[in-house]
Amino acid sequence: MPGPPNRYIIPNSNPGPSPGAGSIRSRVRDHDREPIVKQRTLGGEVTLEGVGVHTGEAASVTLAPAAPNEGLRFRRVDLEGEPEIPVDVEHVRDTSLGTTLGAGEATASTVEHLLAALHAAGVDNALLALEGPEVPIRDGSFRDFADAIADVGVVEQEADARVFALDEPVRVEGPAGGEYVALPAPGLRISATIDFDHPAIGRQFGSFDVSPERFRCDLAEARTFGFAADAEELHARGLALGASLENTVVLDASGPLNEGGLRSPDEFVRHKAGDVLGDLALVGRRLAAHLVVERPSHAGNVALARALAERAVRAERAVNIDTARVMDYLPHRYPMLLVDRIVEFEAEKRIVGIKNVTINEPFFQGHFPGHPIMPGVLLVEAMAQVGGLLLMESEEDPQSKVVYFMAMDGVKFRRPVVPGDQVRFELTMLQYRRGVCRIRGEGRVDDQVVVEGELMARVMDR
Known part of the structure; x- marks a missing residue:
């Protein structure tokens, strides 16, 4: 179906990166990591026009710089209020014949080619002003997007980039026999295999390192x-x-109907590898991993992006504060110290701590002989100690402070805790006002809730 001609517009102005706040320093002492790279944004604005491959309607998208930590965002400038759609796995609406993102009533479809070019260029922050529901298809490749980004350039920002370096294999299954394995690697590499029952395609394999230069050489066309x-x-x-x-x-x-045929004999697998790259922009971080994919699809790509995003969040929250460090913050000592280590921490928001329950716990001598069960009141005490660490970390001199718990509400015990159990306590800050805080907590054993409730506490001088 004929559509409006493609237009490629690059204004002369080069506004550079928008101003913004830098990244927030982790509050977990001694666990800060050295920044690997800095965030990047576009060096100017560029507009690409054309037709939507599915709607057949005129479409345009303007790529513009964005401030640090804003990420990639679509803005539907043709809709009232110009609603924005963050580029992440939580905003995926459809993956049938392309990737569609949405927020409220606003959608942005066929985003994968543009996102692949941004991902390959290492662009962390950009505002993507979209007029119409679909990104223009251009010539069906990634080339025009890559050229547009190269023309305006990419500039470094002050904030540290979010980089996820995979440290263990991840396996995900996609539809129709699709399979994905992500392996640790020093950089990003995509090894893709496709299999179509067609004489012009058949089974094709390609393995591609991802960098701005390699992308334009290997995949963009x-x-x-x-x-x-x-x-x-x-x-x-x-x-x-x-x-x-x-x-x-x-x-x-019999084969391609296009005049001039294919741009390369393995153009099909190259395009599928580029689609994988575009969908993985939904992870919201630069990736260091080797992705081995069999029969990729947008649904499978998004499933892999979701799995990697979840692991990235866990890795960013992960800490390893052992018992010795815990005692720097809490005044409790044996037998009343009921926290073995802290494994996740988000300053002033959330904390996860571990208690390993052994038969040697002194309370098992009397609770109950021959039928040992950890007292419920000590489960609440352990949960409170983990919550106390969340409060103490926000203090400048935690060694001079102590946490007094003032109230408990809605405490429930779901199942007994016995020797050999490992209780994982997760506490979330609900409110902090005038030195008094409310915390919601729960303890789990083997992912089953054993205790839950709300606690109220105040940090006081010793």
């Missing part, structure tokens, strides 16, 4: 593709209305 036999069905569903030989490799039973 590869176009999206489809089958002529599917066109009628897709049109009936309101899809592929903007697809044409100008922006899609169209195959009939």
